[in-house]
Structure formats: structure tokens, C-alpha cells
Amino acid sequence: MKGTSKFLVVILALGLLGAMVVPAFAQGMTGAIYTTDSTCSGVNVNIFAAKTDVYLNGGPAGGGPGLPDGSYYVQVTEPDGALLGTSVGSVSPTPITVTGGQFASCYQLWNLVFKASDSSQGFDDTTNNGGEYKVWVSQTSTFPPNQSKTDNFKVLPGVTPANLHVRKFYDANANGLDDDGQDITGWKVRIYDGIDWIRYTPVDIQLAPDTYTVDEFTPLQPNWMHTTPTSVMATIPPDATVTFGNLCLGGGGGKTLGFWSNKNGQAQIGADDLAMLVMLNLRNANGAPYDPANKTAFRTWLLGANATNMAYMLSAQLAAMSLNIHNGFVDGDALIYAPGTMSANPLGFATVNAVMAEADAELGLHGTAYAGDAWRSYQEALKSALDNANNNMTFVQPQPCAFSFE
Numbered sequence: 001m002k003g004t005s006k007f008l009v010v011i012l013a014l015g016l017l018g019a020m021v022v023p024a025f026a027q028g029m030t031g032a033i034y035t036t037d038s039t040c041s042g043v044n045v046n047i048f049a050a051k052t053d054v055y056l057n058g059g060p061a062g063g064g065p066g067l068p069d070g071s072y073y074v075q076v077t078e079p080d081g082a083l084l085g086t087s088v089g090s091v092s093p094t095p096i097t098v099t100g101g102q103f104a105s106c107y108q109l110w111n112l113v114f115k116a117s118d119s120s121q122g123f124d125d126t127t128n129n130g131g132e133y134k135v136w137v138s139q140t141s142t143f144p145p146n147q148s149k150t151d152n153f154k155v156l157p158g159v160t161p162a163n164l165h166v167r168k169f170y171d172a173n174a175n176g177l178d179d180d181g182q183d184i185t186g187w188k189v190r191i192y193d194g195i196d197w198i199r200y201t202p203v204d205i206q207l208a209p210d211t212y213t214v215d216e217f218t219p220l221q222p223n224w225m226h227t228t229p230t231s232v233m234a235t236i237p238p239d240a241t242v243t244f245g246n247l248c249l250g251g252g253g254g255k256t257l258g259f260w261s262n263k264n265g266q267a268q269i270g271a272d273d274l275a276m277l278v279m280l281n282l283r284n285a286n287g288a289p290y291d292p293a294n295k296t297a298f299r300t301w302l303l304g305a306n307a308t309n310m311a312y313m314l315s316a317q318l319a320a321m322s323l324n325i326h327n328g329f330v331d332g333d334a335l336i337y338a339p340g341t342m343s344a345n346p347l348g349f350a351t352v353n354a355v356m357a358e359a360d361a362e363l364g365l366h367g368t369a370y371a372g373d374a375w376r377s378y379q380e381a382l383k384s385a386l387d388n389a390n391n392n393m394t395f396v397q398p399q400p401c402a403f404s405f406e
Contacts, residue, residue: 029146031067031101032198033058033137035153040106046153046197047161047208051122054109054153056096056135066101067149072137074112076123079132079152079195085113085123088141096137109135130208131156132195152195154208162236164191166203166214170400171227171245174335174349178243187244188217188405201244211235216244219403223249225337227347248403249337252352252395253329257320261302268327269295276326281360282315287367290315310369310379317386318359321352324390332356337394340381349396355385 036057037045048054056074058067071094075086087093095112097104110122117124126133131154138148166189170182184201191197191205192213199205215231218224228245259265274292282290284301287309292298298319305316324330332353339348343358359382362375369376388394 029068029138029149030065031058031098031149032065032200033067033103033135033149033151035109035135035151036106038108045206046151047159047206048153048155049157051125051155052108052110054135054155056103056107056109056112056137056151058098058103058137058149067098067137068139069098069100070139072096072098072139073141073143074109075136075143076109076113077134077136078126079128079134081134082127083116084126084133085115087113090114093141094139126155130154130194134195152197156208159208161206162209163239164203164205164207164212164214164234164236165239165241166191166199166201166205167241167243168201168216169243169245171247172396172398174227174247174347174396175345176227176245176347178245182399184246184400187219187246187403189244190215190217207236209237214242216246217405219405221248221401221403223401224403225249246400248397248401249394250397250401251392252331252334252336252389253324254390254392254395255320255324255329256390257302257305257316260320260323261299265323266295266299269298269323273323273326274298276322277319280315280318280322281363282319283309283311283363283367285309285312287311289367307380307383308370310376310383311363311367314359314369314379314383314386315363317383317390318356318363320390321356321386325352325356330389335396336385336389337396338381338385340378341385350385352389355382355389358382359386 034057035046036055037053038055040055040057073087073094074096076084087095096107113123115122115124132152134150134152136143136148136150140147168184168187169178170180170184172180172182187201189199193210212234213231214234224246226246232242234240234242278291284290290301302316305313307313325332330352333351335349336352337348338344338350338355341350341355341358343350343354362379362382366375369379
């Protein structure tokens with residue numbers, strides 16, 4: 001006889017995505033800007049030989065979300081925010097135009113701003129030893145952080161940049177390896193070496209030789225799980241590639257104890273279902289073996305299931321999942337999140353069939369699992385894995401689900 005166990009999946013949920021407002025106020029401004037070169041053919045050029053070589057682009061062309069349409073002020077600062085150049089107060093204080101989320105032009109930064117030191121064209125030299133600058137755009141002339149977008153760049157004459165590649169893959173087989181052939185486009189990542197670059201996969205960025213921390217963001221949707229480390233150190237040169245894997249959880253056809261005890265589920269149960277259930281190591285509340293004589297008796301047993309004796313609740317969840325597979329609702333080879341079970345891989349995933357076989361074997365060994373029993377927590381993990389799957393919470397989806405970021 002077999003049973004199930006419930007294990008709640010805890011995934012960080014990051015609040016609600018604020019609505020885009022033009023101009024954007026307290027919720028913060030979505031969208032992106034990028035430094036590029038005079039060809040404007042790439043958005044991941046961040047090392048320049050001269051200040052006049054820096055151009056700006058942004059929006060979906062760079063793989064990120066577009067800025068709200070409108071006109072924008074521009075400023076250049078030290079990494080710490082000290083002003084080096086600004087368009088505020090000039091004849092054309094809002095020189096950047098965004099239409100349809102895209103920059104209307106590829107803008108040469110030098111021609112957009114005037115030096116803080118003497119108001120001549122361009123921007124002053126940074127005092128930062130690494131040649132670092134920060135460029136800001138905003139629809140507000142005071143550039144409040146939650147109403148501005150920024151990008152960082154370096155002016156390093158004579159320095160040969162190296163390439164850092166960041167890739168994102170969908171881990172459909174939940175093994176932490178990029179072997180499913182599904183790349184994810186548009187996943188938000190952070191590249192850091194004292195200053196930030198926010199980019200969206202796939203990323204091919206030119207950076208100065210250094211050691212960088214590359215972090216992937218967690219999406220707002222809580223059904224996503226990371227299957228690789230979320231922060232990686234990369235040293236360039238030589239060119240380096242950082243790869244992140246994720247998967248999302250959802251439904252897989254499961255039917256709950258409630259379904260199998262209501263009229264719809266009862267109508268599905270025939271002699272073959274009862275014969276299948278008799279083959280399992282199901283248990284009663286007192287730990288005695290349970291073999292359902294008819295579907296009415298089975299309904300009473302199912303409705304009475306509780307976790308005082310964990311073997312009873314495990315049995316109920318196992319019975320429900322066995323009926324799900326027997327009636328074609330669930331694929332027994334489907335992967336589910338099953339942490340704490342012996343059949344789970346190092347990331348906590350196992351097939352439904354493997355968890356069921358494990359639960360059935362455990363129920364054959366221990367008909368009771370009361371508080372204080374050494375094997376109770378193990379039975380609870382099995383119960384949770386099957387319970388969550390019966391409730392369509394923890395099936396690994398074959399393809400990426402929707403995702404978004406703050």
C-alpha cells in the first residue's frame with residue numbers, strides 16, 4: 001500500500017510590479033540605457049579610449065525593457081554621484097527622446113552635456129582611479145534615483161578590453177546542466193566590480209581586465225527556482241562565460257483528495273482502480289493495512305485521513321496520486337519537487353513514479369508514524385511531495401513560464 005507527503009516549496013516573492021508611469025514617481029522607473037560606440041551596433045561596450053567615443057542607446061534594442069516615451073535630461077557623474085556634466089540649464093535641457101520604448105537616435109554623450117567645471121561642451125574627467133563614470137537619464141531634472149536610469153562606463157586609453165558572456169538556460173530536466181537546448185532571453189543580471197552593470201540575457205559585454213561578480217535576479221513570479229548558483233565570480237582576461245539555470249513549477253494534471261472523494265472522482269473509480277489500490281501498502285489511522293472493498297468505503301477512508309499517524313495521511317496522498325496516474329491525469333515520469341525524499345536528485349527533484357515507489361516501500365515498513373518516531377519526518381517529506389503534486393504546485397514545466405523583474 002502507498003502514501004504521500006507534503007513539503008511546502010518556499011520561493012522568494014518580491015512584491016508586485018509597479019505600473020509604469022510617465023514620468024515615473026515613487027514606484028521607480030522601468031526601462032534601460034546602455035553605453036555603446038559610434039557604430040551603435042552593440043549595447044555592451046563599456047570601455048572607451050576617449051570620452052568622445054561614448055554613445056548612448058537603450059530600450060528593447062539592448063535586450064531590456066524600453067523607457068517610458070518622452071524627453072529626458074542627461075547627466076554624467078563620478079561613480080559616487082559627484083557631478084561632471086549635465087544637460088540641465090542648457091538650451092536643450094532634455095536632448096534624449098524615447099519613442100516606442102526606443103531611443104530616437106544613437107546619441108554621442110559628449111554632445112548632450114556641458115561640463116560642471118566651466119559649462120563648456122562635454123563632461124569633466126573623473127577622479128576615480130579606475131577611469132569610471134556613471135551616466136544618468138531622467139524625466140526629472142534633479143535625477144532622483146527612483147526616477148532615473150543609469151549605466152556605468154570606463155575611459156581607459158590603451159587598455160584592451162576582454163569579453164564577458166552571460167547566458168541563461170531553462171533546466172527542463174532539473175539537473176543543473178545546460179543540456180536541454182532552451183535558452184532564456186531577457187533574464188535580468190548584474191555585473192559588478194565596484195560599480196554595477198544591469199543587463200538582460202544573452203549578454204556579451206566588453207569590460208576592463210578585472211574580477212567581476214555576476215548575479216542573476218530572482219523574478220517576481222514565485223514559481224521559479226534556481227538550479228545553479230545565483231552569484232558567480234569571473235576573471236577576465238581571458239574571455240569568460242557565466243551560465244545560470246532555472247526552472248519553473250506548476251501543474252501536471254494532479255487531482256486532490258477532494259476530487260477523488262467527490263462525485264466526479266468517484267465516477268472515475270472502477271474495479272480496476274480498486275484492484276490497483278489493494279496492491280499498495282495503504283494504512284488505516286491505527287496503522288493496520290487498508291484494502292478498499294468498494295469506492296464508498298474508500299471515500300470514507302480518504303475523507304478521514306489525518307496526520308496524527310503520518311502513515312495514514314501518506315497513504316491517502318499516495319492513493320490519490322496512484323489514481324491520477326492510473327486514470328491518465330498525471331505522467332508518472334514527470335519530475336516534481338520532492339526535497340527530503342531518497343529518490344530526489346541533489347537539487348530536490350524526482351519522478352512521480354520514484355516518489356510513489358519510495359512511499360509504498362516506507363509504508364510497508366512502518367504502518368505508524370507518530371510524533372517522536374524517528375521515521376516520521378521522512379514520511380512527512382514523502383507526504384508533502386505527493387500532496388503538492390496532487391495540488392498541481394510542483395511539477396517541473398517543460399518550457400519557461402512567464403517572468404518579470406522590478
